[in-house]
Amino acid sequence: MICGKETGSDRPVCEECSRPKISSRGIERVKVKRCPSCHSVMLNSWGDVDGDDIPSSIVEKVYHVKEGDIVTSGDERNLRVSFSGISQDSGTRVEGTFLLQISSSTCPVCARKLGNYYEAIIQVRGGTGNLREALDFIVKTVDSSPSRDVFITRIDRLREGYDVLISDKKFARAAVKRTAERFGGTTKETSHLVGLKDGNELYRITLSLRLPDFREGDIVSLSSGFFIVKRIRGDILTFVNIKTGTTVQSKLRDMKDYSVLTSDNIREARVLYRQGKTAYILDPFDFREKAVLDSSSSQSIRVAKIGDELLVIN
Ligand SMILES: [Zn+2]
Ligand SMILES: [Zn+2]
Structure with a gap:
């Protein structure tokens, strides 16, 4: 009489409850949600269960049995899972059965993706025909983020360059910084109030990244003479005066009234x-x-x- 089912006088516990299991409250139900878009699975928080093998992931997470023997039956809405193996808590052999219920629910990350959510726009401009290369670098940087909350919402191709809409402000800043270090360039950040959420002001930022219109090895003509571009690192330029051989440094943002001769x-x-x-x-x-x-x-x-x-x- 554990589950309350009538059993008759000859046996105190019904057949189901008499099976060995960890819980004494009858067959436990374990409910998980699975996102139909990204297939990530949630028990307590999104992604805490391995979506490729939900039963064994649950057995490990909930019953603390690693690499146990698992038998499943039924369909996904009501999967009956029986397991046996060594408990990581007691070190003894345990076995049990639970009902696994998998329901469909869009995870917050996919909800934001589907809602075209973004916190930052990176505007990539300028360059020497290497805008596409810079864009690819940004995309690769975003893809390499271990966080699922970081994603590209949209890329707009414009006549003057690319606009990259990104879900995460902090990451967008870091990506722009890395891209400027790699390709050289000046950056500027502006923020815009876009609305209110739960009483808080919501800001979006625009990060302008302007790549230099010359490369290392090019000659630039400045008011003080002709210079070879020796090094471009972020905003810092190193030039060598062609006539005197002297090295000078300048900030990219201070460069005005110059013309470029290529290599x-x-x-x-x-x-x-x-x-x-x-x-x-x-x-x-x-x-x-x-x-x-x-x-x-x-x-x-x-x-x-x-x-x-x-x-x-x-
Ligand atoms: Zn029972
Ligand atoms: Zn999802």
């Missing part, structure tokens, strides 16, 4: 002969003999073509 404007030139500080070379751009200032004794020198002028690169 196509730099070539190797053979020195034909020298006279004092003048080297006579074969111009690698038009194959005519030219005189340039160079006090080295190299057989060949690197020159940059800037307008009609040939400059020796130190």
Whole structure:
């Protein structure tokens, strides 16, 4: 008479209750929810049960029997699970039976995805034809997040670049930082009030990431002369003055009034002969003999073509 079922006078406990089990309250029901979109399963919290093998995951989580023998019967709405194995609590052999009920319920993450939820927009702009590469880097960074709460809601392709809508502010900031470190670039954050939720103001942020329009190896023309871009790291640029060979650093955001000459404007030139500080070379751009200032004794020198002028690169 454990479950209350009539058993007759010859036996005190019905057949079901007389089977060995851990619970004495009759057959236990274990209810789990499974998300129809991502198939993650919830007992107490989403993802705490292995969706690929719910019965054995429950046996381990609820009954503390690891790698027990499991027999199931019935259908998914009412799966009868019998198990036996060594209890991790007592170290002795135990067995039991429970009814597993799997119901369908959309998890909060999928609910947000389906609702086009996002907290941040990353605007990727500028670049030297490497916007797509930067976008792929952002997507890869998001995909590598171990958190299920981090996802890309949408990517918009615009004429001027990409807008990436991301579910998580903090992660979006980190992704922008990593992308700027990798590709160089300036970043700017603005936030917008989008509404109220439970009395709290809800903000969305926009993260603008502008990639530089030159690469390492390009020549930029500044008011102080011509420089080779030696290094781009985040917002910090390292230049080498072509004429003097001196190294200068600048912030990307401080770069104004400059023009870019690509590395196509730099070539190797053979020195034909020298006279004092003048080297006579074969111009690698038009194959005519030219005189340039160079006090080295190299057989060949690197020159940059800037307008009609040939400059020796130190
Ligand atoms: Zn019973
Ligand atoms: Zn889901």
